[in-house]
Amino acid sequence: MEIPDDRISKFFQKHHVFTLATVRENCPWCCNCFYVYQPSEVALIFTSDLNTRHAKEALAHPVASGSVVLETKIVGKIQGLQFEGVLSVPEGEWLAKCRKVYLQRFPYAILMETTLWVFTLKTIKMTDNQLGFGKKIYWARES
Helix, strand or coil, rough: CCCHHHHHHHHHCCEEEEEEEECCCEEEEEEEEEEECCCCCCCCEEECCCCCCCHHHHHHCCCEEEEEEEECCCCHHHHEEEEEEECCCHHHHHHHHHHHHHHHCHHHHHHHHCCEEEEEEEEEEEHHHHCCCCEEEEEEECC
């Protein structure tokens, strides 16, 4: 299931850090994570230690949101993604595939003792001022 509008996929693939937002007892929290985009699953693969606040929150409440942005002072070049989805820890063959993909992009991560996560995206909004000021592209996973 790839996204029909490839501008979203290309933007995800061009970048490597996303902001993850989780929540606990109505108190939001955000962190930044290195990721690899998996277009066939419309998902982000990232690592995080189970002892981090966001990992603990994800285990208790796996629904989350995030963003990837292009930093620029030029208004006409502003681009960014906002999204929501579900966090999970992959298992079995899916874990092996995620590990391979993640280590291809970040080979130094082999030295880390950490947990792989998958952020399966449910909705995405892309803002792309290169298409016109405030132009938005939307995508939602079919149920």
